[in-house]
Amino acid sequence: MERQPSAGSPGGRQACRRLPYHKLVDADEEFMREALRLACMGASAGEVPVGAVAVGRGEILARAYNAPISRNDPTAHAEILALRQTAERIGNYRLEGVTLYCTLEPCAMCAGALVAARIERLVFGSRDLRFGAVRSKFQLADSELLNHRVAIVEGVLAPECVELLREFFETKRRPC
């Protein structure tokens, strides 16, 4: 899958004015690699391998992987855990200026949380054709019907993100 700003987005690249385009591309891949590393940790813990990293001003504010099974918590998706950590760290329930990197397209719960948190940018790896609520099933995160629109970039390191999930579900073994 080609990486590209999603149609309908107010402009994933233009929305972040802190870095020139080529630097932003490098940074997106760097932070997505960290999200992939976290996804691998999730797989090792027996969770569906999805990782998330929250970044503000070029600094990682939170790292999380999917953990609903180990936490007995249906809301413990990587994105939710990363949002909670970030809010606690910065002492604000609104995460303005924050970019969330996620290896997989967020579900409806997480997409709603991104809007509630006023996340500036979402960068995700592969689409989730079954549950994805940012592009695949719904377009919640940049809907004109809501009060906040997240800038969305998809496809960053998508082959790696897809392969990790494929191996996990095909083998049911630890892929990392």
Ligand SMILES: [Zn+2]
């Ligand atoms: Zn989710």
